[in-house]
Amino acid sequence: MSTLLEQVRNDLIQQVKNDTLVLPTLPEVALRVRDVAEDIHATIQDLSQIISQDAALSARIIKVTNSPLVRTSSPVTDLSTAISRLGINFTSNLAMGLAMEQMFQATHDVIDQRMRQCWSRSMEIAASAQVLAKHFTRLQPDQAMLAGLVHQIGILPILAYAEQNEGLISDSLSLNTVIDKLHPALGAYILKQWQFPAALVDVPRQYLNLQYQAEQATYVDLVQVATLQSYSDSDHPLGQVDVSQISSYQRLGLDSDNEVTQWQDLDEELHAAHAALGGH
Numbered sequence: 715m716s717t718l719l720e721q722v723r724n725d726l727i728q729q730v731k732n733d734t735l736v737l738p739t740l741p742e743v744a745l746r747v748r749d750v751a752e753d754i755h756a757t758i759q760d761l762s763q764i765i766s767q768d769a770a771l772s773a774r775i776i777k778v779t780n781s782p783l784v785r786t787s788s789p790v791t792d793l794s795t796a797i798s799r800l801g802i803n804f805t806s807n808l809a810m811g812l813a814m815e816q817m818f819q820a821t822h823d824v825i826d827q828r829m830r831q832c833w834s835r836s837m838e839i840a841a842s843a844q845v846l847a848k849h850f851t852r853l854q855p856d857q858a859m860l861a862g863l864v865h866q867i868g869i870l871p872i873l874a875y876a877e878q879n880e881g882l883i884s885d886s887l888s889l890n891t892v893i894d895k896l897h898p899a900l901g902a903y904i905l906k907q908w909q910f911p912a913a914l915v916d917v918p919r920q921y922l923n924l925q926y927q928a929e930q931a932t933y934v935d936l937v938q939v940a941t942l943q944s945y946s947d948s949d950h951p952l953g954q955v956d957v958s959q960i961s962s963y964q965r966l967g968l969d970s971d972n973e974v975t976q977w978q979d980l981d982e983e984l985h986a987a988h989a990a991l992g993g994h
Contacts (some may be wrong), residue, residue, distance in 0.1 A: 811864075812991070825876060840860070841990075843937050931965040
């Protein structure tokens with residue numbers, strides 16, 4: 715391990731131990747949405763009241779409701795109707811996930827570009843995880859989407875650290891290595907601090923673990939399969955993985971013999987899901 719890498723790793727671990735690591739904080743709207751979702755007496759009106767204070771977020775939720783992802787019979791133009799079509803849980807997870815986009819921004823151009831790439835990738839994985847959950851599991855598609863949106867959240871403190879460290883910004887190879895090595899554990903740490911459910915805390919920690927085992931399909935499986943698929947046919951090391959040996963595929967019931975056909979069948983829906991979340 716290079717000296718720079720060792721130093722960054724030790725610095726970040728020390729900051730975690732001393733409780734001085736500046737963690738990304740959930741946006742105010744996301745916290746308020748979560749409070750409503752956890753309140754069994756909350757109404758669609760309560761949720762609508764909070765989300766409507768953020769015009770951009772309201773517009774995106776209406777956009778998702780009108781997308782092929784939800785397939786409503788007639789166009790929805792107002793937030794309350796959108797929430798009643800999606801349901802409180804789905805809307806809450808969607809609103810929390812989309813509100814996080816504002817965290818993926820930085821003042822330094824190089825870091826800002828990386829943050830945006832990271833968010834764009836998170837949306838792509840979220841769209842795939844959501845569609846996979848719907849077709850191959852009994853897991854909740856909205857939780858799967860949230861799992862995809864937060865699976866790389868551990869990259870944020872590393873990029874925030876790099877922003878203060880010119881040596882790391884100019885050495886993209888070391889920065890990539892630091893991210894690869896540290897973001898899974900940091901991601902789990904952040905989600906734990908945010909009091910996310912254990913099933914989601916596991917996602918950043920385990921999604922790159924190709925030996926990952928579970929009794930039945932989990933959100934880790936969904937994000938792992940979505941990630942491996944996103945690299946298939948590329949030169950990336952994850953594009954070279956023999957997926958017939960990956961138990962996540964087996965738990966989802968994705969047959970390696972028919973895998974190409976299965977993905978082609980979902981192609982249109984995957985694109986629609988990605989577009990609905992704000993991807994292209």
